[in-house]
Amino acid sequence: MKKSLIAFTLIAAITGCTSATDEANKSETKVAVAQQQESEKLALLFENYFNDSIDLSPISGTYVGLNEYNNKFSAPISAQSINNELEHEQTYLKQIEAIDKSKLEGQDLLSYEIFLRDRKLDIKGFEFNSHFMPLNQMYGIHNSFATLGSGKSAQPFNTVKDYQDFIERSQGFALYMDSVIISMREGVNKGYVLPAAIIEKILPQLAVHIVKDAKDSVFFGPVAMLANNEQISPSEKVKITSQYEDLILNTLSPSYAKFHDFILNEYLASGRATVGLSELPNGKAWYEYQIEKNTTLPLTAEEIHKFGQQEVARILAEMKQVKQQVGFSGDLKAFFKFLQEDPQFYWKNEAEVVKAYTDVKNDINSRLPALFEVFPRADYEVRAVEAFRAASSAGASYQSPAPDGSRPGIFYINTHNLKAQPKFILETLSIHEASPGHHFQISIQQEVQGLPMFRKFGGYTVFAEGWALYAESLGKEMGMFSDPYQWYGRLSDEQLRAMRLVVDTGLHAFGWSREQAIQFMVDNSSLALSDITAEVERYISIPGQALAYKTGQRAIREMRNNAEAQLGDKFDIKKFHTQVLIDGALPMPILAKKIQAWADNQ
Structure with a gap:
């Protein structure tokens, strides 16, 4: 009787252990499944955000090798297009806030923190009316589009379709430049205008694209490349040459000329003598x-x-x-x-x-x-x-x-x-x-x-x-x-x-x-x-x-100094540099947090 009782007790104990183990395993499985689900939701969110961002800025698609965007251009500047961009950011901020951060780890957690921070900051940027000054002598679509169309940048010019893509993209560029004039004109009325010294530097950048002979245009570069192109037939080369001469003389050069005349004859006179951002409406907060x-x-x-x-x-x-x-x-x-x-x-x-x-x-x-x-x-x-x-x-x-x-x-x-x-x-x-x-x-x-x-x-x-x-x-x-x-x-x-x-x-x-x-x-x-x-x-x-x-x-130097002081002889400069570079660009506070975690684990 006692032996049977002992046996029963032992079996019960073993059964209890097995049951506890099973419960622990089930709990771990639930956690793993939850983490996987949240990770998959996060990955889909990031993929959708990237794709939607490219839809809003198709030239970005060309630079990252997505050739299906090579014929597209951004929507002209308008209240609607600006609102679309803001709604894009707000939509994805709501989606990232709905992700359960506690179920993320590793790269997922890093990506979550970066994405959440960036959406909030980008939304904040809409408080400032940068669309009233959409270009300058350093950065602007007037320059970047010319580089793109020169045949020496990301826009490919290898096939007949490549050449047709750029012709189609150029129509979008011309429409966009018309909207830039409207936006800058509105900016003048509301007190948002570039300094006169800067406006003067834009003029020669525009004048160089106003040509009477298509061969004098940087946009003729892809046509000059046709001579060595074996993928395109001689008859197609003749056709493309004619199309590009028409594009340059009847679309691109007139677009640059129209914008040049606006800057010279209208905008320059409104150019401000001051140069600081703080001189503009809400300028202190903007800076x-x-x-x-x-x-x-x-x-x-x-x-x-x-x-x-x-x-x-x-x-x-x-x-x-x-x-x-x-x-x-x-x-x-x-x-x-x-x-x-x-x-x-x-x-x-x-x-x-x-x-x-x-x-x-x-x-x-x-x-x-x-x-x-x-x-x-x-x-x-x-x-x-x-x-x-x-x-x-x-x-x-x-x-x-x-x-x-x-x-x-x-x-x-x-x-x-x-x-x-x-x-x-x-x-x-x-x-x-x-x-x-x-x-x-x-x-x-x-x-x-x-x-x-x-x-x-x-x-x-x-x-x-x-x-x-x-x-x-x-x-x-x-x-x-x-x-x-x-x-x-x-x-x-x-x-x-x-x-x-x-x-x-x-x-x-x-x-x-x-x-x-x-x-x-x-x-x-x-x-x-x-x-x-x-x-x-x-x-x-x-x-x-x-x-x-x-x-x-x-x-970055402070991060290195801190890691060297903490690790002493264990500090490896090669591994430190790997840690800085291997996850891509990060905001400095997030990078510092990451480097500290790395040092703690050495």
Whole structure:
């Protein structure tokens, strides 16, 4: 009897354990299923958002290799199109808020946090009437469309359909430009107008596309490419040539001429003498928004201005050390003049510039394995900025490669003014724009498997520019900058970014004039006056963008310093760089949180 009781008790105990285990397993299964369901809902939300965003901005589809969008253009600017964009953001904010965050982990949780933050910030941006000033000399569809139609950008020109697609897209462009005139005219009436100094810089960018002979147009570039195209028959080539001559002379050139006449004869007279964003309706809040959007950090204009002044002073002191190292006997101002005027520091022609940057590319690439373990598959090539946009373009820029590898990245170097491209910035500029700067970061982001499309092809100025400036600071660790003048070039480049903090905030928060900003940069650098003028006008046109470089660099450097202090001998610079790059561009607070979690787990 006792044995039976003991046996029964034992069996009951075992049964109880089994039952408890089963219940635990069922509970874990329920959690896993719930997580999977929420993850799938999230993935579908991201996919739908990306697709709907491309529908609103079809040219974006072309840049990411979705050829079904190659004949489409954005809807003309109107109250309805603006409302559609706002509703797009509001719809997806509601959807992301309906996702149960507690059931997400890993990349899903990271994507959730990014997406939620971005939707809220984008919706906030609709408080400011940016559509009244939809373009400027730095950024605008008048320039980007010409680049697209030149045959040297993302728009493909390989088949008959490709050529027909661009003809159809051009009709949309002409309609859009008509709406730009209407919107800018309304902006004048409501107090939203570009500074006169900026308006004047737009005129030559338009005039270059007003032609009487189609062969003189940049849009004739794809026709010139037909000669070497074996996919298209001779009869089709004749037909396409005729169609493109008609397109240029009867659609594109008249569209540019109409907009040029509006700017020259109507808009220019309304151009304002002031330059700061704070001078516009709701301008102070608008600039605060631009700081938030471009830095992703809780910074004020006052904090940034002060940080910039401190950095300018620090870098000037380092420049004096270089002056002493090379044995220059005059003061710093005389040293600046020497660097500006001595022929040894300047190229003779465009071909020399392109060759030098192509050669240094190979040197830098050979040094990267010392600091990196992840590399982009895509290559890049060096090109001079096209003549039609060179006069008002930045000194250098980068265009990302095609995601499918069909088009390399492009490092554009502006050879319009060779005095603005001194030899001593060769190494630092290449590191910034190409590898391990923009080309490295953007290509890796596009190539990472498993990222939602909005992360693959999205980005943050503070991450991209902060990384590129941080990359410059790696030069000595890579064995670069052994020539003191190349090191001066590195300092000159960093000084430019430090001055930007002072000048951008000065212009948009503290009432600085264009001339005051130019003089500040003349006093604190050896940059050519033409380069300084273009830089200041850039900051006037795109408030807050110039703040991203130094604030981003400082944030990434602080993350590295903290990780090094925490991990000591266990710190691995290659793995740190992988952690920064491998998840694509992130807002700085989210990146800092991620890096700290990585350090904690080492």
